Each structure stands twice: as structure tokens, then as C-alpha cells.
Amino acid sequence: MTHDNTTHRNLLEVCAGDIESVYAASRGEAQRVELCSALADGGITPSTGFIRQAVRVPGMKVHVLIRPRGGDFLYTPEEVASMTDDIVAAREAGAHGVVIGALTPDGDIDMDACRQMMEAASGMNVTFHRAFDLCRDPFEALDHIIALGCNRLLTSGQAASALDGAPMLRQLVDRAAGRLVVLAGGGVCPQNAAEIIRLSGTCEIHASARHTIASHMIYRKPGVSMGAPGTDEYSRKTTSAEIVAEIIKAINP
Numbered sequence: 001m002t003h004d005n006t007t008h009r010n011l012l013e014v015c016a017g018d019i020e021s022v023y024a025a026s027r028g029e030a031q032r033v034e035l036c037s038a039l040a041d042g043g044i045t046p047s048t049g050f051i052r053q054a055v056r057v058p059g060m061k062v063h064v065l066i067r068p069r070g071g072d073f074l075y076t077p078e079e080v081a082s083m084t085d086d087i088v089a090a091r092e093a094g095a096h097g098v099v100i101g102a103l104t105p106d107g108d109i110d111m112d113a114c115r116q117m118m119e120a121a122s123g124m125n126v127t128f129h130r131a132f133d134l135c136r137d138p139f140e141a142l143d144h145i146i147a148l149g150c151n152r153l154l155t156s157g158q159a160a161s162a163l164d165g166a167p168m169l170r171q172l173v174d175r176a177a178g179r180l181v182v183l184a185g186g187g188v189c190p191q192n193a194a195e196i197i198r199l200s201g202t203c204e205i206h207a208s209a210r211h212t213i214a215s216h217m218i219y220r221k222p223g224v225s226m227g228a229p230g231t232d233e234y235s236r237k238t239t240s241a242e243i244v245a246e247i248i249k250a251i252n253p
Helices: 018-025 048-054 077-092 111-120 129-134 138-149 164-178 193-200 241-251
Strands: 011-016 032-035 061-065 096-098 127-130 152-155 181-185 204-207 210-214 235-241
Touching: 011 018, 011 181, 011 235, 011 241, 018 048, 018 129, 018 235, 048 127, 048 138, 061 127, 061 210, 077 111, 096 111, 096 235, 096 241, 111 138, 127 138, 129 138, 129 152, 138 164, 152 164, 152 241, 164 193, 181 235, 193 210, 193 241, 204 241, 235 241
Parallel strands: 011 032, 011 204, 032 061, 061 096, 096 127, 127 152, 152 181, 181 204
Antiparallel strands: 210 235
């Protein structure tokens, strides 16, 4: 098993929901992106076209979220088959890694489903995502994720934010003992990133680093929403290169 982090610098992974965010991550000097769509629902698998565009950004490692829908992480056999197909598609589109996860009804790692995804991802870098934060027993779950051969675990330490979960993150880092990287995510921003790293002992953090931008549409149709009633169709959230750079500076002073 190999890890991406080959230097002593702390690493920022940016959660990117559009191609503009990937370019912003690059301008801010982030080293890796996790591609996903529907961030308001916790993220789902992005389009193949998005992946193909992202891997063209020079010097950027591209990992792809494999999640067929919002909601829980309890998947049917058909959904698992869909996820393995998505892993194959991500590989063919040029992705460097994938981000996976599945749970049993009792809140444990679904080893059968995850083994199928690991087999499909053979040779790729694999992160187990924040389904971990909904597990019944974090230490047993960590051992299972390591046994699967995952390179990385994205987690808030089973707390509302990575800062709140820093004591648990520290325990996970200690228990992992270098067998995988604990990637701290959840509410990471320039003001707390360095503290999260200091308290947790990890060397990698995950943030969306987003801000709200206004639409460039001139004509605006009133009274029609594409999403929930009252949704503002003329603004959206995307990654800010400036926020990315601030986090990088905070964690690598």
C-alpha cells in the first residue's frame, strides 16, 4: 500500500463540486481534489465529463466520490453494482483514486460491498469516506477499513466538525499507526485548520473552501425554482482559490 503524501508538508484535499472549483484549488496550490456533485446532499458521484475535465488540470491528483444517492449508506446489491461500474468509469476517465463506503444495518462496515468496490478499484488510491462517522464502533470500523486495504480514512472523528472531533481523530491516528492516513474533514477553514492538525496529529485535511458567487445571467425569470421552493437560482457556492491558499498557508507556515 502506498500513500500520496510523499513530502513532510501538510496536505489539503479540496472537495470540488464543479470544474471551476478544481481550477480554484489548483490556483490556491492544493495538492488533491475530491470530485463530487450535489454537495448540499452530502455529495454523490460526479459525471464522467466532469472527471475527464478535472484530470486535465496540471499537477492535480483527482479522486472521485462513489456514492449513488443521498441519504444513508445502506445499499442494495443493485446500488453496489452501480458503484462498481462507477469506479470502472472513473478509472477509464483518468481518475487517480476513488472515495467509497458502505454500512450494514447495524452500523458496521459492509465488508462484502466494500470488497467488491476495492476489487473494482484495484491499483487506484482508495479513501473510505465519512460513512465511518456513522459507525457504531469507530475502532472496530477502523480495523476493518485497514483490513480492506484502504489508503485513507476521511472523518470528522464522529463529531459535528473535525475540530470537535480532534480527540477522537488523535486516537484514530495513533491506532492506525501509519497503516493508513487519517484525513480530517468537517468544518475545516483557515481559522481552525492548523489547530485541527496540531490536536489530531494528522498531516492531511479536507475542506470545500467555498464561497458564494452571483450568476452572470442578465435576464432573470422570477417565481420559478429548479430546486426547493425559494431556492436562489442566481447564486451558487464554489471553491475560492483565496480560501484554499489561506488554508495552505495556515497548515504550512
